[in-house]
Amino acid sequence: MSALRRIVCPAMPAERLAMLRILVGAYGVIYLLARVGALWGVTRYPAGQFKPVGLSMLLDAPMAPAWVAIGIVVALLSGVAFTAGWRFRITGPLYAAAMLWVLSYRNSWGMPFHTENLLVLHTVVLAAGPSAAAWSLDARGRPGPEPDARFGWVVVLMCWATALTYFVAGWAKLAHSGFGWVTSDTLRNFIAYDNIRKAELGAGYSTLGTWMVAHAWVFPPLAGISLTVELLAPLSILHRRLGMLWAAAAWSFHVGVLALMYILFHYPIIGVAYASYFPVEKIGQWVMGRVRQREASA
Amino acid sequence: MSGAWRVWAGAVALAMTGAIVWPIVPDEDGFPLSNYPMFSTPKTTTAKIYHVVGFTPEGAAYPLSPEMVGTDEIMQAYQTVKLAIRGGRAGALCKEAAARVRTSDAFGDVSRLQVRIDVFDSVRYWEGDRSTSRTRIVAKCEVPQ
Numbered sequence: 001m002s003a004l005r006r007i008v009c010p011a012m013p014a015e016r017l018a019m020l021r022i023l024v025g026a027y028g029v030i031y032l033l034a035r036v037g038a039l040w041g042v043t044r045y046p047a048g049q050f051k052p053v054g055l056s057m058l059l060d061a062p063m064a065p066a067w068v069a070i071g072i073v074v075a076l077l078s079g080v081a082f083t084a085g086w087r088f089r090i091t092g093p094l095y096a097a098a099m100l101w102v103l104s105y106r107n108s109w110g111m112p113f114h115t116e117n118l119l120v121l122h123t124v125v126l127a128a129g130p131s132a133a134a135w136s137l138d139a140r141g142r143p144g145p146e147p148d149a150r151f152g153w154v155v156v157l158m159c160w161a162t163a164l165t166y167f168v169a170g171w172a173k174l175a176h177s178g179f180g181w182v183t184s185d186t187l188r189n190f191i192a193y194d195n196i197r198k199a200e201l202g203a204g205y206s207t208l209g210t211w212m213v214a215h216a217w218v219f220p221p222l223a224g225i226s227l228t229v230e231l232l233a234p235l236s237i238l239h240r241r242l243g244m245l246w247a248a249a250a251w252s253f254h255v256g257v258l259a260l261m262y263i264l265f266h267y268p269i270i271g272v273a274y275a276s277y278f279p280v281e282k283i284g285q286w287v288m289g290r291v292r293q294r295e296a297s298a
Numbered sequence: 299m300s301g302a303w304r305v306w307a308g309a310v311a312l313a314m315t316g317a318i319v320w321p322i323v324p325d326e327d328g329f330p331l332s333n334y335p336m337f338s339t340p341k342t343t344t345a346k347i348y349h350v351v352g353f354t355p356e357g358a359a360y361p362l363s364p365e366m367v368g369t370d371e372i373m374q375a376y377q378t379v380k381l382a383i384r385g386g387r388a389g390a391l392c393k394e395a396a397a398r399v400r401t402s403d404a405f406g407d408v409s410r411l412q413v414r415i416d417v418f419d420s421v422r423y424w425e426g427d428r429s430t431s432r433t434r435i436v437a438k439c440e441v442p443q
Contacts (some may be wrong), residue, residue: 038371041369048387074416093398107329110380111374112329116329118332121330125310125314150303153307157310160314171322172325180331181338184340190337190341192343192345196347196418198372200361201361201372201376202362202363205373213420214425263306
């Protein structure tokens with residue numbers, strides 16, 4: 001029991017959770033800002049294209065554009081408060097709900113963007129924990145709390161959520177195709193198909209991936225590695241170093257997807273998706289150390 | 299130390315685990331919970347492409363970019379064309395795209411459009427054979443001058 005507790009509820013510094021809040025929050029706000037055009041663009045789609053997913057399943061029909069705009073503004077403002085840790089007990093859950101709402105709506109037009117799933121899940125996990133106990137407006141003037149399991153469980157749950165999404169993706173491949181997914185030409189055919197789709201829709205495609213299509217022998221080993229990374233993902237929470245190793249492997253997997261298919265899983269590629277596997281509080285400590293050094297020398 | 303947070307942590311962890319794994323059971327895609335079906339099913343070399351193609355008066359063909367279909371995202375563009383064809387809105391989509399083409403520098407020499415389904419052999423395509431094994435033109439329209 002104590003071994004299990006050490007894995008799922010280890011004592012961790014509040015600053016690690018705080019840094020994760022800042023990283024995921026800032027990433028989310030920047031992402032929403034960068035995608036404002038796409039979030040708003042759905043108001044121009046025909047109503048017949050509306051296929052609600054996520055929270056949008058509460059809707060019978062598309063919303064009036066004004067409501068779409070209100071949702072985007074609420075998500076952005078609450079996202080800033082979430083990142084800064086301002087009145088987190090309210091703004092944390094509000095931001096998680098607003099982000100889920102806004103992105104559910106944007107995904108409800110026939111094309112679910114799986115690249116956004118993990119960002120939303122991590123935001124929900126952070127909102128459910130004491131993520132503003134340090135390095136936040138709520139905690140200013142207070143001494144930092146000691147490392148504690150009530151901070152650790154949130155970090156471990158973020159890792160667990162990450163690992164499970166990969167596991168489910170691997171499971172889907174086995175369920176739909178069996179081990180033939182590895183041994184057949186399936187991966188090569190998907191890479192060829194996905195790049196044609198891009199070329200025939202007037203967009204950029206991967207020259208490396210399309211060149212490799214002629215070399216069929218490359219793909220079964222690549223498929224085997226991908227499936228292994230996905231199916232072994234849950235083991236990544238068992239040990240800190242194992243987690244880091246898995247995160248590096250998963251990141252490499254996304255680099256491969258980008259190189260061969262021109263699909264950018266931005267959240268993992270930038271590294272924020274795997275930040276919970278690392279002692280990220282050191283980033284904040286380094287930044288604060290530099291600031292203090294400058295202040296002292298000024 | 300209060301144990302209340304442990305109960306809360308356990309409840310959140312159980313709910314999160316159940317929610318992420320649940321899509322396996324009905325085998326359904328969704329957001330943000332998904333069974334991640336993309337690239338998981340067996341795939342042959344047949345590539346069925348739904349797209350809008352522009353033609354110059356001389357007959358040169360150019361696939362329209364996602365922006366001409368009303369989005370800046372490639373996959374959304376693909377779905378928009380596919381759903382328009384399936385929903386009987388290909389003619390309307392063609393006219394909307396034509397209006398965008400008219401004001402576009404990149405497609406300035408395009409005079410007519412076709413909303414179409416082309417079927418390629420995906421491996422042969424990248425070996426240089428870009429001929430279609432089947433083509434269905436669903437809608438045609440002129441670019442207004």
